[in-house]
Amino acid sequence: MSDGLALRLRLFARSLLLQAGFCDERRQALGFAWAIDPALAAYAGDAAGLSAARARQLASFNVQPCASGLPLGVVAALEARAAKGDAAAAARGAALKASLSMALSGAADSFFWGALRPLAAAVAVLGSAFAWSLGASRPFLCGAALGLAIFNAPSLWARWAGLRLGLAEGEAAALTACSLPAQGWIRAARVAAVLAIFAAVWCVLNLRLGIPRLPAALAFAAGAGLGRFTNGPLRLVAAAGLLGAAVSAAGWTGWAL
Amino acid sequence: MTAWASDATGAGMIALLELDAASIGPFLLSRPLVVGPLVGWALSPSWRDAGLGGALGFLFEALTLEELPLGGRLDFSASVAAGVAAALAAGPAAVAPEAAFLAGLFAGWAHARVERGQRRGRCASVRRAEAALAAGRPPRLGAEVLGALALQAAVTFAVALAALAAVGPAAARAWPVLPEFLRAGASAAFVAAPWLGAGSLAASLWRRA
Numbered sequence: 001m002s003d004g005l006a007l008r009l010r011l012f013a014r015s016l017l018l019q020a021g022f023c024d025e026r027r028q029a030l031g032f033a034w035a036i037d038p039a040l041a042a043y044a045g046d047a048a049g050l051s052a053a054r055a056r057q058l059a060s061f062n063v064q065p066c067a068s069g070l071p072l073g074v075v076a077a078l079e080a081r082a083a084k085g086d087a088a089a090a091a092r093g094a095a096l097k098a099s100l101s102m103a104l105s106g107a108a109d110s111f112f113w114g115a116l117r118p119l120a121a122a123v124a125v126l127g128s129a130f131a132w133s134l135g136a137s138r139p140f141l142c143g144a145a146l147g148l149a150i151f152n153a154p155s156l157w158a159r160w161a162g163l164r165l166g167l168a169e170g171e172a173a174a175l176t177a178c179s180l181p182a183q184g185w186i187r188a189a190r191v192a193a194v195l196a197i198f199a200a201v202w203c204v205l206n207l208r209l210g211i212p213r214l215p216a217a218l219a220f221a222a223g224a225g226l227g228r229f230t231n232g233p234l235r236l237v238a239a240a241g242l243l244g245a246a247v248s249a250a251g252w253t254g255w256a257l
Numbered sequence: 258m259t260a261w262a263s264d265a266t267g268a269g270m271i272a273l274l275e276l277d278a279a280s281i282g283p284f285l286l287s288r289p290l291v292v293g294p295l296v297g298w299a300l301s302p303s304w305r306d307a308g309l310g311g312a313l314g315f316l317f318e319a320l321t322l323e324e325l326p327l328g329g330r331l332d333f334s335a336s337v338a339a340g341v342a343a344a345l346a347a348g349p350a351a352v353a354p355e356a357a358f359l360a361g362l363f364a365g366w367a368h369a370r371v372e373r374g375q376r377r378g379r380c381a382s383v384r385r386a387e388a389a390l391a392a393g394r395p396p397r398l399g400a401e402v403l404g405a406l407a408l409q410a411a412v413t414f415a416v417a418l419a420a421l422a423a424v425g426p427a428a429a430r431a432w433p434v435l436p437e438f439l440r441a442g443a444s445a446a447f448v449a450a451p452w453l454g455a456g457s458l459a460a461s462l463w464r465r466a
Binding site: 016017019020021022023024025026029030031033034037051054055058065066105109110113114115117118120121124125128138139140141143144147148151152155187190191193194197198200201215216217219220221222223224225226227228230232233234236237238240241242243244245246247248249 | 279280281282283284285286288290291293294295297298308310311312314315318319320322323324325326327376377378379380382383386387390393395396398399401402403405406409437438439440441442443444445446448449450452453454455456457458459460461462463464465466
């Protein structure tokens with residue numbers, strides 16, 4: 001294994017613990033400093049330079065964790081140049097680290113949290129329903145495994161590819177990343193998630209689980225229509241509970257969804 | 258499996274899986290759709306109860322998917338909620354699913370508050386690293402990271418164990434003697450929750466697409 005690949009593997013593995021030291025004041029600073037440390041140690045010219053480089057990495061930092069590979073690679077590449085005598089490289093690295101974290105987080109939050117995670121969950125429900133209909137002994141675990149694969153394949157690839165790009169191209173990697181059609185990916189993943197949710201609801205209602213279709217469909221429609229006004233479903237669930245209690249207290253004994 | 262062994266096993270599983278929520282990865286191993294089936298499968302004496310853990314996991318997944326952890330925001334710990342509910346319903350306590358759902362909501366809410374305190378306390382790790390660098394010593398970054406992980410797991414274990422050992426039995430005892438209208442209200446919320454969550458999520462995604 002070449003030194004470059006071994007270093008990249010170490011940075012990648014450590015980036016998986018980026019959030020371990022998350023704190024209010026510096027966010028992911030501790031995790032970032034630990035993740036990039038093998039690169040700093042490999043590139044360092046002297047002890048004073050290594051100490052200064054380590055101190056720079058403890059500045060406040062926050063990025064969507066699946067997109068952490070790119071800033072990690074870019075900063076490592078610029079710290080390598082700084083260690084070789086490029087006096088301005090360290091400052092450029094610090095500036096790029098801050099700006100990249102903000103720029104990447106917007107798109108990565110929308111893609112990974114706001115689109116891919118719901119898609120993975122809906123596919124997990126579909127997978128569970130399919131496994132159930134086939135008579136699998138652990139249908140929920142089968143579905144969960146499918147959902148995990150849907151999310152983790154692109155998220156781990158994004159982390160690895162970002163790291164490779166950043167290490168290879170340095171600050172130019174930011175321009176390459178900007179040229180990606182991220183908005184198109186986000187829109188496509190959201191549409192796919194909506195379709196998967198409808199398919200999952202249809203599948204679950206058509207399994208012989210004894211779920212009455214009309215109340216379930218009404219609750220789904222209520223969630224779709226009212227969710228935006230209640231900032232999510234939790235208040236709607238509380239309202240459903242109050243409604244159920246009121247109906248029961250009023251003496252309608254037929255209340256059973 | 259005795260009640261204590263079951264509670265400790267459940268709390269241990271929840272503590273390990275919860276690390277994925279905001280410490281390791283993320284790989285989505287901490288999401289309710291994974292935690293619920295796994296905890297239910299590990300603790301349940303029967304196939305049916307294992308499915309109950311899965312169903313509770315999917316219920317909490319539908320309820321919490323719309324909440325995005327942007328900028329480290331943390332209002333509710335979905336993994337602890339789903340794990341506690343699944344352990345109570347599918348474990349030896351065999352708490353009614355509606356009561357387990359309410360106990361899970363409480364545990365998720367409580368864990369998020371404890372986690373906020375953890376995040377305030379971790380700032381000391383960065384300051385220790387800076388102090389070491391200022392003194393000319395290499396910072397013990399790996400030890401700080403591993404310490405933060407161990408503390409996070411220990412705190413989650415304590416919260417989950419307290420919920421399973423105290424809140425669960427209390428809910429199991431209180432549930433049958435609650436007034437009928439309260440049980441009907443909890444049942445209505447429990448049954449409607451996944452559909453309300455799925456509908457709200459689908460509409461939210463469609464508006465943004």
